[in-house]
Structures are given as structure tokens and as C-alpha cells.
Amino acid sequence: MDTHTPDAADVSPSEPEEETPWLSAREQRMWRAHLEVAKLLDYQLGRELQPHSLAINDYEILVVLSEAPERRMRMTDLATATLQSKSRLSHQITRMETAGLVLRQECPGDRRGLYAHLTEHGWATMQKVAPDHVRSVRAHFIDRFTPEQLDAMYEALAPVAEHLRGLRGRA
């Protein structure tokens, strides 16, 4: 992750002509703060879902499926929506199927598609967990910013998200 200036002797031999654009101290501290918050927040929100026997990725799947028409999605679309590889998603869905949260089914009349459905138990679980989760998100993130900071960060992050979505779409 580190991107600061290394010793002068460390200049990459493969880039003799083009100087490496190392981050300045101000850029570096922001980059590290972003990485740390992203990682630690993920960890903390995951910890606070543990009493519900849910991993943070499981919760995300419940949310995405609950918002989909008929509370189901084609596995390939679900992988795209949750930014996971198909194989990793498949493992996760297997675990969640065992827990009774989702059901994998072929769609009649659509031979290409294997769908993940949210079960009634999955829906009920999400309803039960959501209030605790939003309290966690507030306590460890949202409520720690002023309204001005929230808006400024949104303005800064939204174009970056769009840029990255575009790259992902072309992948």
C-alpha cells in the first residue's frame, strides 16, 4: 500500500527515464487514512454483525436481493452487483443456502440462468438486523462527520466511484 518516497537508491531500474510520481506527505496521509478507515470499518461492522451469525458480505447479499424484483437475481448479475468473482460468490451462496437465507434455483424457461432467491427467513433476518446495522454505521462513520463534511466527501467521491464503475464495466 505504501507509496511514499523510498531511499534515493530505490529508484526502480526498470524506469530509468520516467521519474516515479511518489505521493507527497499530504497525499500519503490522506491515502493511509482512507485505507485504514475502509479496512477497520469493514472489520468493525463485521464484528457487530457476528451476534446475528452474519458476515458483512452475507448482509450485503441480503440487501441486494431484497431490493431486486421478486427478491431474486441471476447469479452472474449478483456477482456484478456485489463486485465478487463468480466462484467466490458461489461459495458464499452455498454457505447462505445452508443457513436457509437464500435458495438457488434454475429459472423455468431460462436455461442460461441460475438464480439466487431470498427466502422468507432471509428477508426476516435482514429486517431484524438492519436497525442494528444502521446504528453501527452511524456510530462508527456517518455521525462522525458534519453535514458539510458529508456533502463535501460525497462530491469528492461520487466521480471517483463513477470512474471506477466504468473501468469495472469494461473489465
Added chain:
Amino acid sequence: MDTHTPDAADVSPSEPEEETPWLSAREQRMWRAHLEVAKLLDYQLGRELQPHSLAINDYEILVVLSEAPERRMRMTDLATATLQSKSRLSHQITRMETAGLVLRQECPGDRRGLYAHLTEHGWATMQKVAPDHVRSVRAHFIDRFTPEQLDAMYEALAPVAEHLRGLRGRA
């Protein structure tokens, strides 16, 4: 991940007296932008490390070890530094050992400690990869903010990182 107001009928039955503090639309859009950037950036930086046959977590290990005294760390400290569980780190270090990037050794005179050492090959790999990685970080993140945005985001994020580090330390 979703934390917006659900249908009125969705009020959690387990919290009949305390209203759930759902996120407002402004809070919600910032929360989603943060999640998306964190996840997509991780994905994109990982993709751009692939030509070097490194996962993003591998690169992080190389950086942390390269900054440690004698380029080595006790496995437990490395797990803390990289915010990973010991078992997950152990799997990762096994893979990296196979690739010749690190070496696991007991420390003479310290029977408690198993250490991960950066090998010469690991050090050389980091030196070779770092210039490309910093270009990726700039292209997809840092250079997309104005200096004012960088400073404002650092000011906003740093106290959150500190809060989360404190929670993690107590875990």
C-alpha cells in the same frame, strides 16, 4: 449495506420503542459512495498488480515487512498491522513463502515467536512494483481530488481512523 428507510411495515419488531435512526438520503448517498470507492478501488488496484503476480494483500505484506526493523516481524504483530486474523495471515504467508517472497522462521532465543522475514526476492519485488502501484493509486484515486479536497478528507477521516483503531485495539 443498505440503511435507508424501508417500508413503514418494516419497523423491526424487536425495537418497538426505540425508533431506528435510518440514514437520510444525503447520508445514504455518501455511505454508498464510500463503500463503492473502497471496494472498486481495491478491485482495480488488485487487477493492476496481477501482471506482477501479486495480490493486493501480498503487496501490503511486502510494504509492512520492508518498513520493519531487519525487515521481519513476529507473525502476531504482522496480523495486527495488516488487520487480518492469524489463520488468514498464515495461509497468505504460506502462499508468499512458496513464491519466495517471505520466509517464516523461529527466532533464536525467542521461543514464543515465529517471524516472517522479507527475502531479497521479496524486497526486490516491492522495489519493482512500487512505481507502478503509485501510478495506479494516483490515476484512480489521489489525482482525482483537488488539494483542498485531499486536506478536507484527511481532516474528516483521521479522527474516524483513530476511533476505529481504538476499538480494534480493545478487541
